[in-house]
Amino acid sequence: xxxxxxxxxxxxxxxxxxxxxxxxxxxxxxxxxxxxxxxxxxxxxxxxxxxxxxxxxxxxxxxxxxxxxxxxxxxxxxxxxxxxxxxxxxxxxxxxxxxxxxxxxxxxxxxxxxxxxxxxxxxxxxxxxxxxxxxxxxxxxxxxxxxxxxxxxxxxxxxxxxxxxxxxxxxxxxxxxxxxxxxxxxxxxxxxxxxxxxxxxxxxxxxxxxxxxxxxxxxxxxxxxxxxxxxxxxxxxxxxxxxxxxxxxxxxxxxxxxxxxxxxxxxxxx
Ligand SMILES: Cc1cc2nc3c(=O)[nH]c(=O)nc-3n(C[C@H](O)[C@H](O)[C@H](O)COP(=O)(O)O)c2cc1C
Numbered sequence: 001x002x003x004x005x006x007x008x009x010x011x012x013x014x015x016x017x018x019x020x021x022x023x024x025x026x027x028x029x030x031x032x033x034x035x036x037x038x039x040x041x042x043x044x045x046x047x048x049x050x051x052x053x054x055x056x057x058x059x060x061x062x063x064x065x066x067x068x069x070x071x072x073x074x075x076x077x078x079x080x081x082x083x084x085x086x087x088x089x090x091x092x093x094x095x096x097x098x099x100x101x102x103x104x105x106x107x108x109x110x111x112x113x114x115x116x117x118x119x120x121x122x123x124x125x126x127x128x129x130x131x132x133x134x135x136x137x138x139x140x141x142x143x144x145x146x147x148x149x150x151x152x153x154x155x156x157x158x159x160x161x162x163x164x165x166x167x168x169x170x171x172x173x174x175x176x177x178x179x180x181x182x183x184x185x186x187x188x189x190x191x192x193x194x195x196x197x198x199x200x201x202x203x204x205x206x207x208x209x210x211x212x213x214x215x216x217x218x219x220x221x222x223x224x225x226x227x228x229x230x231x232x233x234x235x236x237x238x239x240x241x242x243x244x245x246x247x248x249x250x251x252x253x254x255x256x257x258x259x260x261x262x263x264x265x266x267x268x269x270x
Pocket of ligand 1: 098146195
């Protein structure tokens with residue numbers, strides 16, 4: 001595909017548009033990632049919690065759906081060397097990591113010729129990742145949806161990371177929802193934008209219709225940064241929609257896991 005936008009990141013990964021579909025957990029399915037890659041961005045699969053057979057299925061599906069570059073994402077709060085090796089053996093050329101130390105995995109990926117991206121929430125973490133040999137830093141600002149690594153807003157974080165890690169390219173994440181946001185982070189020195197919540201809305205993402213409606217109706221004040229949804233992944237703050245679960249928890253004085261109102265309810269409280 002002919003380049004439409006020339007940036008260091010676009011050249012490195014071989015895409016014509018400076019848009020990455022962020023790995024958004026179970027919503028980052030092959031149909032979504034392939035649609036983004038086929039449109040000229042970079043699609044990302046999430047394989048953090050997958051069994052080996054599920055990774056095989058996802059990668060086989062990608063081969064059917066696209067011949068464009070795509071990446072896989074691994075969250076490092078869980079051991080990931082085996083999943084990484086499986087993806088590399090299957091020919092995946094772009095790997096991204098989040099929440100932990102990428103240093104042990106970088107040489108494995110480089111040995112296989114893959115490009116390594118790591119998401120950082122502050123300048124110190126970005127510098128450490130570059131020292132470990134990472135090829136691209138994803139600078140994730142506090143506005144980000146999902147799990148949030150740092151406490152610095154995108155507007156302040158991106159130029160600081162760009163300066164700190166130059167000439168390593170930086171991709172900006174957090175609060176980018178349209179072309180204006182993308183243009184803004186490119187002006188801050190980012191080499192591309194990494195959009196998560198916006199792609200939750202894509203028809204290819206298997207989000208529940210009601211959740212999609214809540215996102216569509218949301219405004220800039222509709223989210224909350226908290227630790228309320230910590231089952232299965234403690235000590236990892238996140239940004240979510242403010243719903244009745246959040247409000248009951250706050251009204252009860254934000255108690256820890258085990259003492260929360262409605263905890264363990266099977267029915268979603270919307
Ligand atoms: C539903 C959801 C799930 C996410 N899961 C992951 C994940 O598995 N791995 C990861 O590196 N980031 C994950 N993230 C964070 C995104 O990669 C990205 O940093 C974030 O969505 C950017 O902010 P935005 O939502 O404002 O675009 C997730 C985000 C969301 C909204």
